[in-house]
Amino acid sequence: MTIKPKRSSINTVIAVCLLLIMSGRGSAQLSNIDNTYKWAWGSNIGWVNFNSAHGGVWVYDDHLEGYAYSESIGWIRMGTHTGGGPHTYANTAKDNYGVNRDENGRFSGYAWSTNAGWVNFNPTHGQVSLEPGTGCLLGYAWCESVGWIHFKYAGPSVYYSVQTASVLLSLTVFLQGPYNVAAINPEMTTNLAGQIPINSPYADGLTANSIPDGTTDWIYLELRSTADGAAIWGQSFLLKSDGTVSDPTAFVMQSSAHGDDANIELESHALSKSSVSSLEALTLHGVPAGDYFIIIRHRNHLAVMSATAQALSSSLATYDFTTGLDKYYGGDTALLESGVYGMFAGDPNCSSGINATDYMTVKNQNGNSGYYNEDCNLSGGVNATDYMVIKPNSGKTCQVQ
Ligand SMILES: [Ca+2]
Ligand SMILES: [Ca+2]
Numbered sequence: 001m002t003i004k005p006k007r008s009s010i011n012t013v014i015a016v017c018l019l020l021i022m023s024g025r026g027s028a029q030l031s032n033i034d035n036t037y038k039w040a041w042g043s044n045i046g047w048v049n050f051n052s053a054h055g056g057v058w059v060y061d062d063h064l065e066g067y068a069y070s071e072s073i074g075w076i077r078m079g080t081h082t083g084g085g086p087h088t089y090a091n092t093a094k095d096n097y098g099v100n101r102d103e104n105g106r107f108s109g110y111a112w113s114t115n116a117g118w119v120n121f122n123p124t125h126g127q128v129s130l131e132p133g134t135g136c137l138l139g140y141a142w143c144e145s146v147g148w149i150h151f152k153y154a155g156p157s158v159y160y161s162v163q164t165a166s167v168l169l170s171l172t173v174f175l176q177g178p179y180n181v182a183a184i185n186p187e188m189t190t191n192l193a194g195q196i197p198i199n200s201p202y203a204d205g206l207t208a209n210s211i212p213d214g215t216t217d218w219i220y221l222e223l224r225s226t227a228d229g230a231a232i233w234g235q236s237f238l239l240k241s242d243g244t245v246s247d248p249t250a251f252v253m254q255s256s257a258h259g260d261d262a263n264i265e266l267e268s269h270a271l272s273k274s275s276v277s278s279l280e281a282l283t284l285h286g287v288p289a290g291d292y293f294i295i296i297r298h299r300n301h302l303a304v305m306s307a308t309a310q311a312l313s314s315s316l317a318t319y320d321f322t323t324g325l326d327k328y329y330g331g332d333t334a335l336l337e338s339g340v341y342g343m344f345a346g347d348p349n350c351s352s353g354i355n356a357t358d359y360m361t362v363k364n365q366n367g368n369s370g371y372y373n374e375d376c377n378l379s380g381g382v383n384a385t386d387y388m389v390i391k392p393n394s395g396k397t398c399q400v401q
Helices: 010-024 262-271 356-365 384-393
Strands: 033-042 046-049 057-059 064-070 074-077 099-101 107-113 117-120 129-131 136-138 140-143 147-150 152-154 158-164 166-172 215-224 231-240 282-285 290-298 301-305 310-312 317-320 334-337 340-342
Touching: 033 057, 064 099, 064 107, 136 152, 166 290, 166 310, 231 282, 231 290, 310 317, 356 384
Parallel strands: 166 317
Antiparallel strands: 033 046, 033 147, 033 158, 046 064, 057 064, 064 074, 074 107, 099 107, 107 117, 117 140, 129 136, 136 158, 140 147, 152 158, 166 282, 215 231, 215 290, 290 301, 290 310, 334 340
């Protein structure tokens, strides 16, 4: 690297950059690094704080932003980009340097310290990476003037580490297309066994450990700080037939919300259909504690969003989209049967509206079997029953802006 950004008053630069970051994210946090596990170590410079009070680093899917702080060398900027979203640094100019992250969690590129120079995240004999499942940064970065910076030291116990923050959330949501009104308990029924791909059909292309029996389909979960702002985080998940959103990459203990006693179950069924969703605590890595709107997307249903921002933290929060119209931003969603609500089916062309063009999309694939967006009821095939799913929802539009 030979690029030499012009040196100017570091205080001015930092102040301007922090303003830009803050304007880009509204009132959101400056870092998605954990408040406790935020320390890297340089044998020549001491501690490096990745979640400093006046700055901090944000780990995105494909890049880093923000600042780490060292008492001895000052601020280390992770990249020139601000405001999140997809971004890849070219590392060819003083206004386009930074640290990139690939789909396997490996980092490359350069951070910059006014006092120490370039910090290489993919040096010979070292590389920084993000460990899936824990959100921990591992490995070594290299700076010509100050040497190695180590991200995690684990002996008998972890002495220091840099880890992304996480929040816990349990979610329940139904898709109208495969919803089975005739079932005893609220549930979705599909004929997609063996056809749901191991890789998510959404942008992150997440690979599942497996597609367990009882999986309805992939969904995509997003979080926003404001109702109409950009997503600050998103990931694919699996949706189970009972409406539970499930982590495809984790093997987790599940607790059932209903008793094991068959008599109790029968008693409740005699009165009415009762929710028997099993709660699964999802760990959302890279999400700092805060208030977020929860958005669920599906490849042929209209996206939905929580009516209000929900407080998420390391204490488990739950949000159940199935129980009422008041759970939905915009107050318009599908009534599946008395007291049970779900996402409107019938948007196979993903236009955020349901109309004649969706009809035409289905018509073009009519007669096909398999995993198709045009299969609006997830029956495993495209045919006249998919028209019937679209028809009553014609004219409906997505309430998520
Ligand atoms: Ca449409
Ligand atoms: Ca179908």
